[in-house]
Amino acid sequence: MLQNFKAVTLSYKKAPLDIRELIALDEISCKQFLQNLKDFIQASDLLVLSTCNRTEVYYTSDSDASAEIVKLLGITKGIAHITQYLDYFTIINSHADAVQHLFEVAMGLDAQVVGDIQISNQVKQAYQWSADNGTAGPFLHRLLHTIFFTNKRVVQETSFRDGAASTSYAAIELVEELTADIPEPKILVVGIGEIGADVCRNLKESAAFQHVTISNRTETKAQLLADECQLQVLPFEDIVSGLKEADVIISSIATHSPFFTSEMIKRLNVLSYKFFIDLAVPRSIEADVENIPGVLVYNIDTIQNKATKALEQRLAAIPKVQEIIAESIEQFNDWSKEMMVSPTIHKLKNALETIRQEEMARHLKKLSPEESKRVDEITKSMMQKIIKLPVLQLKAACKRGEAETLIDVLNDLFDLEKQPDEQAS
Secondary structure: OOOOEEEEEEEEOOOOOOHHHHHOOOHHHHHHHHHHHHHHHHOEEEEEOOOOOOEEEEEOOOOOOOHHHHHHHHHOOOOHHHHHHHHHHHEEEHHHHHHHHHHHHHHHHOOOOOOOOOHHHHHHHHHHHHHHOOOOOOOHHHHHHHHHHHHHHHHOOOOOOOOOOHHHHHHHHHHHHHOOOOOOOEEEOOOOHHHHHHHHHHHHHHOOOEEEEOOOOOHHHHHHHHHHOOOOEOHHHHHHHHHHHEEEEEEEOOOOOOOHHHHHHHHOOOOOOOOEEEEOOOOOOOOHHHHHHOOEEEEHHHHHHHHHHHHHHHHHHHHHHHHHHHHHHHHHHHHHHHHHHHHHHHHHHHHHHHHHHHHHHHHHOOOOOOHHHHHHHHHHHHHHHHHHHHHHHHHHHHHHHHHHHHHHHHHHHHHHHHOOOOOOO
């Protein structure tokens, strides 16, 4: 089944956020889903990847198991009629397309934020779960290690991962710059629409920020996000006390007029520095706030200019990234083709070893222990030299796409169909 790698994917390209949220799997659900797949479908090399932008299953099987996979996903998530969401899924049954897709996902080419560095770590985590569960066979092991090596090349040889290429990423990058000299900075995120939620998820991924609090008019919504990201919730009516404590305030409040006014901020009696980052349109922080001593304000234009420059740099690097991926896939395909002839090589070794053992058995009684040992060494060496050329020819035929003919010839010459499939000891 080495040429039967497939994928089932639901991503931001076809599914809106509410559908992605419905289908998304947390770590516990991912592991349970992986186990369900292992128990109930005839497939190997199982990999389950679930992020805020995609939920995907990769597998190796002779048949299309996509329908069963989607049903099992519904069972895992407790969605009774998951088939109503089938149009949001993409089924990839072409081996080459599934391999290409996983490469592009892992590199960040297929990400909503081009070059997203988080996706590489998420793929590594998904692979670890597969390895731990025993669902990663030789094919998947080799494929993922090839992908990880490719990722290193992309980082080292291109500018594809440089800079922050989205508003939320750029905001985090700015916070890192502003708080570089502040030990254990306190961050307050006010308003958790889509961009505010993205900021929280990105803050969660950064080891630099351990004191992050979120506040929202609808506290239940804030609590759900806080549970997801393991953050603290500040009741919206206590926002002033939160402002006094915070070093950085990130606001994405949807409002027709500024929520944070000069009068409000003056009452904080800022003694050192407070950094306000306004991600809302219209602005949620009054323009005059930046005239208050100790208060610095950064608006959406500052952030987006930073993101735009990084995005342009990443887009320019895409052709080089695609070239590196193509080279890696070609090398991986060479290995895959060699794996196709591996059973024939093992059978040929078995056949020759059987002949050697039979002939040895006929003459051993006439030989001394020392002579027997010497004959054993000589015949083993002869066998290795005899088999060397057919093995090299088989591997060369793989690269030319002509292995089947040579396999048929060897099968006929040595009657290999009678040999067991397992490797000779």
